[in-house]
Amino acid sequence: MSTGRGISRRTYLAAVGTAAVGGHAGCTGSAAGSVSVLSAGSLASAISDHLGPAFESETGTAVHGEYYGTNAVMRMVEDRTKHPDVIVSADATLLRDRLYGEFTDWDVEFATNSLGLGYRGSTSIGRALDAGRPWYEVVRGADDGAVAIGDPDLDPLGYRALQAFELAEREHGLDGFREEMSRRVYREPEEPQMMAGVESGSRAAAVVYRNMAVDHGMPFVEFPDAYNFSDPALADHYATATYTTEEGYTAEGRPIVYNATTKANADNPDAGRRFVQFLADTPGLLDEAGLTVTADLPRGHGDLPEDVEV
Template identity: 70%
Template sequence: MYAENRHGHMTPGGRHGGDSVSRRTALATAGSLVGIGVAGCLGTATNSVRVLSAGSLARTFEDQIGPAFEDETGIAVHGEYYGTNAVMRMVEDRTKHPDVVVSADSTLLRDRLYGAFTDWDVEFATNSLGIGYNAETTFGQRLEAGEPWYELALETDDGDLSIGDPDLDPLGYRAVQAFELAEAEHGLEGFRDELLERVYEEPEEPQMMAGVESGSRAAAVVYHNMAVDHGLPFLEFPDAYNFANPELADHYATVEFTTDEEGYTAEGRPILYNATVNDEADDPDAGHQLVQFLIDNPDLLVDAGLTVGERLPRPAGELPEAIDV
């Protein structure tokens, strides 16, 4: 057990969340704080573009994409960052009014926004799932000594390991799906359910690694770029459940997760980030320029810890003339 530290490759780089009402309240309160604290509200400043994005890209936009885009175009990026499920809901109910929408699950965006808010998107990057951890904790030390993560995870105290809230973001439901695939891969009967009783579900996706960095949690199931953002080590899951290998799409699809909030069922699928411009955008021209910038600057994305393979960028739907892929 790791009581002393309660409060792939390795690169530097349980339902304890309450009922659905409290999770929604936490999202509304904490999420808005993230949006304001990181980059301000989705305001109406001139010569700017408003972005509503998956929380895992918060630092990528704030530290890499935003400054570089503004340097090149003179257009400032004003972003808010939440779990992608929450992003889709905010667009659908018009709680937020972004120019650009960015999803950590390309299928989710198409399922939720096509026909009402857009009819196109561009996939621009991928990622991999694994464990970002604090090397100074007992968990981290034993992990670096070569002990299997899944054995260590079952020995952690409740809440030492965190995942995203699966009702709010793909990072959360991918963690649940990974536990199920790991159970089959390693012959661990009951592993998924037992681990879900132990983990803490973090409603603020951009804050996932902050608790690990401070030492209040030993580790978190996150994307590779999120560990890179914080300069923390990352253990990539095997291909069988890291959702990074497109050739294993059929294998990933053997698991699924249905959210409590909307009853949306997501099959396991490779991680793909995509972006589109909202049909209701106040400044669609600036939105198109930002999406084109994502397409034209793969090196910037790679530097942020994302992956841009030979199959990307990849368009879907009826692209506007302003987008050239």
């Protein structure tokens, strides 16, 4: 198992931002062609608008991304309906549980996030939130379908929303809150469309990751640490809330950690590993995209290839 190189490297990368990529590209050389990335939908804008163009500029390799809920991503790899070079997950444990052994034996953790409520300010929900009313009172009083969550059977964003409802129920003494909200929210099957629906007015609010609200320039109320899944010190607390998908996979609540790997027998494994290295080496770009890169990231797990260093 590979571990981080320490604070000095992390601090250096954060300081130079995208300049670090130039040094990396110089070591590996330009690579023509393209790399296919099958990614968690919450990173659609981060990859298409920030990371992909920068990677192509530095390496000459275009990034072709497809974005779905992470559960759906894993299923597509497992049933071989998609054949990506790179797989990116919004739940590091989910990737290892589903893909280690047959499809990969390593990954790199590169960013974290936090959960909260993205909303449209011109709605009654938005006005109440802007006035400082507790988010759980606001959403509990909203019309059915006014608040969206991801589909918990397709992506971690969906099951984290339900887990957050459960933890909030305990935290604030909200009897029956998870069950009630589970019935009344709209379940969006297309994760990349979560904030687009709020932006267009189809929904008043959505339980999303912080970067998704940033992507759309929409206001965001971050949940408290007790249920925003951002604090590693609260891992045991998060784990007390679970969700079992229709496929029978039971996900415990856990801190949000994004990770990436290349698929065994990928069409362009060299470019795939370069892209994973790029994710590890560009904390400045990740920050611009609304993600968080903590001092202990990037972090390797499993049997890392020789040309991937973290």
